[in-house]
Amino acid sequence: MDLIEGKERFIQAWGALGSNWGVNRTMAQIHALLLLSPEALSAENIMEELKISRGNANMNIRALIDWGLVYKELKPGERKEFFVAEKDLWEVVKQIIIQRKKKELEPMVKVLDEISSVEGDDPASEEFKKMVREIKLFSSKADSTLDTLVKADSNWFVGTFLKMIR
Amino acid sequence: MDLIEGKERFIQAWGALGSNWGVNRTMAQIHALLLLSPEALSAENIMEELKISRGNANMNIRALIDWGLVYKELKPGERKEFFVAEKDLWEVVKQIIIQRKKKELEPMVKVLDEISSVEGDDPASEEFKKMVREIKLFSSKADSTLDTLVKADSNWFVGTFLKMIR
DNA sequence: TTGTACTTTCAGAAAAAACTGAAACGTAAG
DNA sequence: CTTACGTTTCAGTTTTTTCTGAAAGTACAA
Numbered sequence: 510m511d512l513i514e515g516k517e518r519f520i521q522a523w524g525a526l527g528s529n530w531g532v533n534r535t536m537a538q539i540h541a542l543l544l545l546s547p548e549a550l551s552a553e554n555i556m557e558e559l560k561i562s563r564g565n566a567n568m569n570i571r572a573l574i575d576w577g578l579v580y581k582e583l584k585p586g587e588r589k590e591f592f593v594a595e596k597d598l599w600e601v602v603k604q605i606i607i608q609r610k611k612k613e614l615e616p617m618v619k620v621l622d623e624i625s626s627v628e629g630d631d632p633a634s635e636e637f638k639k640m641v642r643e644i645k646l647f648s649s650k651a652d653s654t655l656d657t658l659v660k661a662d663s664n665w666f667v668g669t670f671l672k673m674i675r
Numbered sequence: 676m677d678l679i680e681g682k683e684r685f686i687q688a689w690g691a692l693g694s695n696w697g698v699n700r701t702m703a704q705i706h707a708l709l710l711l712s713p714e715a716l717s718a719e720n721i722m723e724e725l726k727i728s729r730g731n732a733n734m735n736i737r738a739l740i741d742w743g744l745v746y747k748e749l750k751p752g753e754r755k756e757f758f759v760a761e762k763d764l765w766e767v768v769k770q771i772i773i774q775r776k777k778k779e780l781e782p783m784v785k786v787l788d789e790i791s792s793v794e795g796d797d798p799a800s801e802e803f804k805k806m807v808r809e810i811k812l813f814s815s816k817a818d819s820t821l822d823t824l825v826k827a828d829s830n831w832f833v834g835t836f837l838k839m840i841r
Numbered sequence: 842t843t844g845t846a847c848t849t850t851c852a853g854a855a856a857a858a859a860c861t862g863a864a865a866c867g868t869a870a871g
Numbered sequence: 872c873t874t875a876c877g878t879t880t881c882a883g884t885t886t887t888t889t890c891t892g893a894a895a896g897t898a899c900a901a
Contacts, residue, residue, distance in 0.1 A: 510789070510790060510792055510793050510794065511793060511794060511795065512793050512794075512795055512799060512800050512803060514793075515790040515793040515803060515807075516803065518786055518789065518790050519786065519787075519790055519807070522782070522783055522786040522787075523783075525782075526779055526783055529697050529775070529778075529779055531695050533858080533859070534859085535859075535860085544806065544810075545803060545806055547802050552877090552878080561860075561861090562860060562861045562862065563861085563862075563863095563878085563879095564860070564861060564862070564863090564879080564880075564881080565859080565860050565861070567878065567879065567880090568859095568860090568879085568880090571879090588868090588869075588876065588877065589876085589877065589878095590877085590878080596806075598809070598810065598813045599813070602817075609695065612695075613692055613695055616688070616691075617688055617689075617692055620684055620685065620688040621685075621688075623676070623684065624676060624681040624684050624685055626676055627676050627677060627678050627680075627681040628676065628677060628678075629677065629678055633678060634678050636713050637678055637681060637682065637711060640710065640711055640762075641681075641685070643764070644710075644764065647764045647765070651768075699888085699889070700889085701889080701890080718847085718848080727890075727891090728890060728891045728892065729848085729849095729891085729892075729893095730849080730850075730851080730890070730891060730892065730893090731889080731890050731891070733848065733849065733850090734849085734850090734889095734890090737849090754845095754846060754847065754898085754899075755846085755847065755848095756847085756848080
C-alpha cells in the first residue's frame with residue numbers, strides 16, 4: 510500500500526467513525542485530512558483533496574472550529590486562512606465530551622426536572638415519578654463523572670486509570 | 676403538568692437524545708415508552724402510543740432487542756409477543772458501549788493495522804506512519820479501558836468511581 | 842387442511858440531512 | 872474610491888435515512 514492510498518483509507522474510515530459521533534462525514538474527513546497533514550492547509554487545499562464545494566468546506570471547517578477540534582492559523586504576509594487539527598487525541602475526545610454533554614445531557618436534565626413535578630398520587634403517577642427520579646440521579650452522576658474525567662489529564666487517562674481499576 | 680403530558684415530554688426528550696447515540700429517534704422513543712411502562716407492551720400498544728406503522732414498530736423493536744436494550748416477554752396463553760425495557764440504566768449504557776465498540780472501534784483498529792504498512796521511507800511516509808501508530812495506540816487503550824469499564828458493576832460506577840478519582 | 846392471529850419483509854414514499862454554486866459580503870492594497 | 876482576493880451565506884438540489892402499508896410468511900388450533 511502506498512502513501513496516497515493509505516491516506517485515502519484513513520480519511521474514509523475516520524469519516525465513517527465520525528458520522529456516529531455527532532460529527533458529520535465531511536466534517537470528520539476534513540479533520541482526518543488535517544490530522545495527517547504536518548502543515549496547515551487552506552480551504553482550497555481541503556476542497557481539492559476531498560472534492561467538495563467551497564460552501565461545504567467553509568461550513569464544516571467553521572463547525573470543527575466551534576467544536577474545538579481545529580484551529581485557524583494566519584501566516585504572516587498571507588491573506589488566506591490556514592487550518593490545523595488538534596492532534597492530541599485525548600484532547601479531541603475531551604472536546605467531544607464537553608460539547609455533547611452541553612448539547613445533550615444538560616437539556617435532558619432540564620426536562621427531567623420539569624416532568625418530576627407531575628401531579629397526582631395515583632399508583633401510575635407515583636411509578637412515573639419514581640422512574641424519573643432514578644433517571645435524574647443517574648444523569649447527575651454521569652454528568653459529574655464526565656466533568657471529573659475531562660479535568661483529568663491525558664497521562665492519567667492512558668496510564669494510571671487502567672491499573673487503578675483492575 | 677399531568678401524567679400524560681409528562682410521559683409525552685419524556686418520550687420526546689429521550690428520542691432526541693438517542694438520535695445522537697447511534698439509536699434512531701423512533702427506536703429511542705420506543706425504549707422510552709417501555710422504560711416508563713411497568714407492564715410489558717405489545718407491538719400494537721406501541722404503534723398506538725407513538726402513532727407509527729406496524730413495519731416501523733416491528734423493525735425498531737427488533738433492533739432494540741439486538742442492541743440488548745429490550746427483552747421479549749411471552750405471556751402464557753397469549754399468542755402475542757410483549758416487550759419490556761432494560762430498566763437498569765447502567766446496563767443500558769454498558770450495552771451501548773459494547774455494541775458501538777464492536778461496530779466502530781474494532782473496524783477502525785483494523786484499518787489502522789492495514790495502513791500502517793505503507794511503503795516508503797521518505798519524510799512524508801514516515802510522518803504518516805508515526806501518526807497512524809499514535810492513533811492505534813490510543814485506540815487500543817480506549818478499547819481496553821472500555822472493556823474494563825463494562826466489566827465493572829453498577830454500584831461501582833455510581834458509588835466508588837467518583838471518590839476514587841478525586 | 843383451512844382459518845385465524847400474529848410477525849416479518851421490503852418497494853416505494855416521505856422526511857431529514859448534507860451539499861452545491863453563485864451572489865453577497867468584508868477588507869486590505871493600490 | 873475601486874479593485875482584487877478571500878470568506879460567508881443560503882435557496883435550491885441531491886443524497887441518505889427513515890417510515891409506511893400491503894403482501895408474504897409463520898405457527899397454532901380446529
